[in-house]
Amino acid sequence: KQEVTQIPAALSVPEGENLVLNCSFTDSAIYNLQWFRQDPGKGLTSLLLIQSSQREQTSGRLNASLDKSSGRSTLYIAASQPGDSATYLCAVIGYGGSQGNLIFGKGTKLSVKP
């Protein structure tokens, strides 16, 4: 059964730092991996989608990489800002289970201090 783990569970950094959030999954047979942002009490905002044939995706200050063979993805945030404070979730869609079922990690809660 696919399991997704995110480390660290929480992270506090000063404004301006570059940082890396980690996501690992146990079964490398995935269609894609998607990174989301969730603000307190709010919905999920899609940040980046990496399909299984891709190794990375970039959007602005965000860069996500995927290494299927090792079961890992990283989300790199450059020049962090207080507005980046949120919980970041990664999710995979695997070959097994119900089609389109995203398996989520429990998230990394990021706090960027001015």
Place this chain on the structure above:
Amino acid sequence: EAQVTQNPRYLITVTGKKLTVTCSQNMNHEYMSWYRQDPGLGLRQIYYSMNVEVTDKGDVPEGYKVSRKEKRNFPLILESPSPNQTSLYFCASLPGGASTEAFFGQGTRLTVV
């Protein structure tokens, strides 16, 4: 604007009183699903639908029902809510095909007393 809309956003109800949470998407997506989010457990899939009149159970379906009579709508029904169904609920839609991007609604915070 492409979006997934859930209603209501907040709901407090009593045990046993039937309720429906609505979900609608305007992107003509084939695939829709419901998740619940609980502290320490993360997001878990309740039910999903691959198209009109095609639904199936996810990982935590007990106590829930769904229907898909129209492509755009996928309501979640709690016939007899219980306190353990107090949670944050999300509806999601995908165009179809497992390699596509998922879009989520803003969530419904349900409290059952």
